[in-house]
Amino acid sequence: MTANTSSRRIGRIVRGMATSDGAGVKLNRVIGGQDLPMLDPFLLLDEFRSDDAGDYIAGFPEHPHRGFETVTYMLAGQMQHGDNKGNTGNLGPGSVQWMTAGRGIVHSEMPQQENGLMQGFQLWVNLPASDKMTAPRYQEFAASEIPQVALAGGGSVKVIAGTFDGVTGPVSGVATAPSYFDVILPPGSTLDLDLPAAHHAFIYVYQHALNVVDGPQQRQVKQGELAALTQGDTIAVGALDAEVRFIVVAGKPLNEPVARYGPFVMNTAEEIQQAFADFQRGLF
Incomplete structure (x- = not known):
């Protein structure tokens, strides 16, 4: 792996924090906690992983959202979603749902x-002020609809959003022009990942550990750690002595004021108060 003047570096490394949400689902909160409240345009990143049904069985009963997007990516298990517009669907292993809450929706998972x-993961992506009151919409893709690029040295890159090696993911029409890759690297292999230079980006390792080229040195990002990256064209990474799995996510920063309270993310406190009033009046 080599570094050059346009290479990204590690800005900081953050560990997730154990928490619970919904009706008591146990989570690892990586963005949205005290250490990393947000990484514009990303408001929250939760990893859920348990084979104990008591950690997840209560799920996420009906709750509202306004002003941002939720992205659910399933690695294992089955989750059903439904909303107050009559939409329903099942998310299985490898599937993705990109939900634009817009002006308001009440849904359950x-x-x-x-x-x-x-x-799996849930990611919250902010919407620009111009899109916060747009009509809600879903983009939902089964595992078979998400392209996977085989790497020359073994391993693969699943392209959920953005473009890798000429292959573009199915998620489209998102204001922050995101990239979302799920990467598997076998022991000892390396990879250079190109990302839009001005986008904010992070790597989250969810299996084993990853070497990341950080200027003249290499730094290790361990399982359960997020590396927030500096801006640049390319990030160079490599597996150690075990297969590593990680997600790489990037998006265009909005550089707008953020007012957030629970399930509502707007630009001003007044807009948050209006969101509560609209929800209580049944306008979602």
């Missing part, structure tokens, strides 16, 4: 299993 492993 409930496990469709009573035992076994439930694993």
